Amino acid sequence: MILSDREIEDLLAKRAIVIEPPPLPRQYTTSALDLTLGDELYEFRTPQEIQQEIQAAQPRGVRLSVAIDMADPYFAAISQKYLRPVRKEPDGSFLIERHQFVLGSTREYIKLPKEQRIAARVESKSTLARFGLVVHLTAPTVHAGFSGVLVLEICNLGYYPLRLVPGQRICQLIFERLRRVPKGPVRTQYQHQQGVRPP
Template identity: 45%
Template structure:
């Protein structure tokens, strides 16, 4: 069942979930809460012509975090400035807010785009919208500009929305994946 804005606020008040810093009242919609963009991006480096690179996730030594760090470079969006995400560019970003979906709360979430940005071609996740029960940390976004013009990303802009759902029971195994407690880096 999807939580309404009222239920989201009650869940925060009951310490079943945390969002830090707390969203302002304008961030709530009827069934979601907006999150904002942090100042750090990871931009994929261009592939050098003449090289052949293949990513093999089935390799026993595959490590997504390590691979991403090697294939990308950090960029900071400075206050007052922005980063122009050009057509077809793919970047990783984080929300400024940290989310904590307490294991006992029976709450999971989905990160979704904002329709106003989506209509310009901006996607905020490729195929990974699920925020598992027990997750804590900022939400990592997989941002791509599918539009025809560059889109300026600014620190603090409303970039995505979280939709909270109750789970049927408590999980035997709360989220313990490689992105638990992740930080923007």
């Protein structure tokens, strides 16, 4: 069941779900809540740039792969090397070129406690989609229990460069109620915790 604007407001008022900063009235539609674009966008550096960089430290004739190992537990540190911030225009906006792929995020922090039986889906705004702007790629689900800022996989599939302004409405969140409370959290005893010190 998709929640209406009234139900979303009620949940927020009761702190059953958390959205920070709290949404303004204009962010509501009848059956969704618009979220706004955060202040950081990142783009991937080109494979050629990365290749040149990693080859510089290698002996002549040794060629390393630029492939990102998704199973590497330090994937994040590796991926940082592959990303760079998208330069802001003098007016603070971002210009997304045709076919450019960037990572962005919502300005809002979302928390959906499991016991509230609420999950959500992030979807594009139809007005932005008309111009070819995609804001997520095959990853719309915000699971019950999620907490964090939503990362957006933004791609300009249109014909023209598109200007995006931090704070503008960029996507919408559609809330759904689960029929049953998901598993956990369960109480447990940590019998083996003696002597374990916080790092």
